[in-house]
Amino acid sequence: AYMTEINYKLRKVPKEKILLSPRFGRSQFTERFMAISFRSGEFEVVPHQAILDYLCRHPVVVEKGTVKDKDGKSETVFFVTGNLRSQLLLDFLPKKMTVPVLMEYPPIPAETFLREVVERELLNLSVLAIKHGGYAAALSSLFTLPNLEMRHSALAPTKERLSKLAGANRREL
Numbered sequence: 001a002y003m004t005e006i007n008y009k010l011r012k013v014p015k016e017k018i019l020l021s022p023r024f025g026r027s028q029f030t031e032r033f034m035a036i037s038f039r040s041g042e043f044e045v046v047p048h049q050a051i052l053d054y055l056c057r058h059p060v061v062v063e064k065g066t067v068k069d070k071d072g073k074s075e076t077v078f079f080v081t082g083n084l085r086s087q088l089l090l091d092f093l094p095k096k097m098t099v100p101v102l103m104e105y106p107p108i109p110a111e112t113f114l115r116e117v118v119e120r121e122l123l124n125l126s127v128l129a130i131k132h133g134g135y136a137a138a139l140s141s142l143f144t145l146p147n148l149e150m151r152h153s154a155l156a157p158t159k160e161r162l163s164k165l166a167g168a169n170r171r172e173l
Helices: 029-034 048-057 084-092 113-128 135-143 159-166
Strands: 007-014 018-020 060-068 074-082 098-105
Touching (some): 018 060, 018 084, 029 084, 029 113, 048 098, 060 084, 074 113, 135 159
Parallel strands (some): 018 074, 060 098
Antiparallel strands (some): 007 098, 060 074
């Protein structure tokens, strides 16, 4: 199956205008995928700048849409169609912040929408997957590089903080 050629433009938009696409409808996608708990969990302590840096490199993919506000006027919003894990990070940023997004055009055709979104997430998860038993070793190898001075890091200054953030056993790091 050939995917339509899609163009992407990097934009900055207000985070409160980023919504999950209503095109997911009754697909159970959100219940099945978005409800899965991942290893990471301690994002409350992650500095806003670190989250923003991550979002610049892994922006939420959106398509432009409209919704009616409480007065019945149309307002422009941005419906998420990719990098759904990045969307969850938006909750940990201040209310009025603008964030980078990848604007997708043209919108994914209705008949292939769900399949294409799932394909993206499958690739995302597969690329990020680390072989069983290699996760803690990978974290530890990065954390303990010579001259790294991680104690000055706002993200993970200690192995204790790293283990909480990454959902790893402290003793394995």
